[in-house]
Amino acid sequence: MRAYIFEEYGPPEVLRIKEIEKPIPKADEVLIKNFATSVCAADWRVRSLTVPKGFTPMFKAQFGYPKPKVQILGTELSGIVEEVGENVTKFKIGDRVFACSDMKFGCYAEYKTFNQDDLICILPDNLGFVEGGAMCFGAITALGYLRKTKIKEGQKILINGASGAVGTAAIQLAKYYGAHISAICSEKNANLVKSLGAHQVFDYESQKIEEIDDVFDIIMDNVGNFPFKNSQHFLKKNGYFLAVLTNLPQMLYSIYTNLTNSKKTITGSFAPKVEDLKFLADLAQNGHYRPVISQTYNFQEMIQAHHYLDSGHKIGNAVVKVFE
Numbered sequence: 014m015r016a017y018i019f020e021e022y023g024p025p026e027v028l029r030i031k032e033i034e035k036p037i038p039k040a041d042e043v044l045i046k047n048f049a050t051s052v053c054a055a056d057w058r059v060r061s062l063t064v065p066k067g068f069t070p071m072f073k074a075q076f077g078y079p080k081p082k083v084q085i086l087g088t089e090l091s092g093i094v095e096e097v098g099e100n101v102t103k104f105k106i107g108d109r110v111f112a113c114s115d116m117k118f119g120c121y122a123e124y125k126t127f128n129q130d131d132l133i134c135i136l137p138d139n140l141g142f143v144e145g146g147a148m149c150f151g152a153i154t155a156l157g158y159l160r161k162t163k164i165k166e167g168q169k170i171l172i173n174g175a176s177g178a179v180g181t182a183a184i185q186l187a188k189y190y191g192a193h194i195s196a197i198c199s200e201k202n203a204n205l206v207k208s209l210g211a212h213q214v215f216d217y218e219s220q221k222i223e224e225i226d227d228v229f230d231i232i233m234d235n236v237g238n239f240p241f242k243n244s245q246h247f248l249k250k251n252g253y254f255l256a257v258l259t260n261l262p263q264m265l266y267s268i269y270t271n272l273t274n275s276k277k278t279i280t281g282s283f284a285p286k287v288e289d290l291k292f293l294a295d296l297a298q299n300g301h302y303r304p305v306i307s308q309t310y311n312f313q314e315m316i317q318a319h320h321y322l323d324s325g326h327k328i329g330n331a332v333v334k335v336f337e
């Protein structure tokens with residue numbers, strides 16, 4: 014089978030298409046024929062070793078240095094179950110599924126095995142494989158953060174970086190929870206974020222964030238340019254600051270302020286559960302969530318897809334069609 018392998022950190026061109034052995038499912042595994050996979054911020058960070066300030070030693074320990082430990086990127090896919098091991102009871106051959114390998118990666122390949130207890134879920138029948146290939150990365154992140162706040166109907170949330178994978182999912186989820194949504198994005202993406210559910214949009218190119226005249230129950234920062242230090246006066250008492258993108262100095266500052274301040278910062282990453290995938294599938298089935306896809310590429314165009322990722326201006330999700 015074909016897969017994109019990377020053996021050194023660097024620009025998109027370090028990704029090389031290679032013929033490798035097709036995996037054989039073990040007794041508890043399924044083999045998924047991969048129709049679509051997303052190219053996401055995690056792929057970019059690992060491929061290019063682009064790490065927020067202060068986290069480089071931990072990142073190198075986790076992902077390997079000077080050579081990457083992981084050789085196939087890709088955190089999620091959607092496709093069809095092609096084979097099942099003898100002990101598999103949860104899935105059958107022919108099931109349309111989406112699956113998340115998260116930080117184990119491995120989805121830039123034509124076939125991938127997963128244990129039947131891994132993060133796999135039946136793809137709702139109102140979604141195609143392209144959407145299925147981008148169900149997880151942004152939405153799992155947004156869901157993990159929003160759940161920590163116990164977001165309630167009528168609460169006010171401000172989402173910075175509202176047009177990316179995490180932001181477009183966060184808007185849809187916040188709308189589902191009945192929140193009043195303010196979004197920060199560029200003017201070109203204002204209509205998109207409004208169509209997803211934002212009530213109010215601030216254009217970061219023509220307006221200074223610091224001049225926003227409002228207070229919020231929750232602020233989500235997906236860009237890292239609006240840290241708690243500068244944004245806490247926009248938060249209500251007992252409000253939550255969601256530092257989706259942060260760096261070590263900011264994280265240490267928030268550990269300190271969490272001890273002394275009624276306004277709390279939440280940061281880090283949350284291990285996704287299969288129930289989260291089922292929750293998202295139900296939302297999608299009922300019309301409350303649909304991954305935003307701005308670009309699709311074929312498998313030969315993976316490097317092009319990574320150039321789009323590297324631009325820092327990806328809208329929603331970009332998906333690579335593996336089999337068409």
Ligand SMILES: NC(=O)c1ccc[n+]([C@@H]2O[C@H](COP(=O)([O-])OP(=O)(O)OC[C@H]3O[C@@H](n4cnc5c(N)ncnc54)[C@H](OP(=O)(O)O)[C@@H]3O)[C@@H](O)[C@H]2O)c1
Nearest residue numbers: 054154174176177178179199217257258281282326327328
């Ligand atoms: N903590 C975690 O577990 C976790 C999980 C997932 C992601 N992350 C991190 O969260 C960040 C966002 O992830 P993502 O997947 O949403 O990224 P993404 O899809 O690449 O988002 C890029 C978006 O950011 C917008 N943007 C760029 N500069 C901006 C600015 N100054 N103000 C407002 N918006 C701006 C861009 O819109 P324009 O074109 O309009 O500029 C673009 O739509 C990444 O750095 C990622 O590493 C963390």
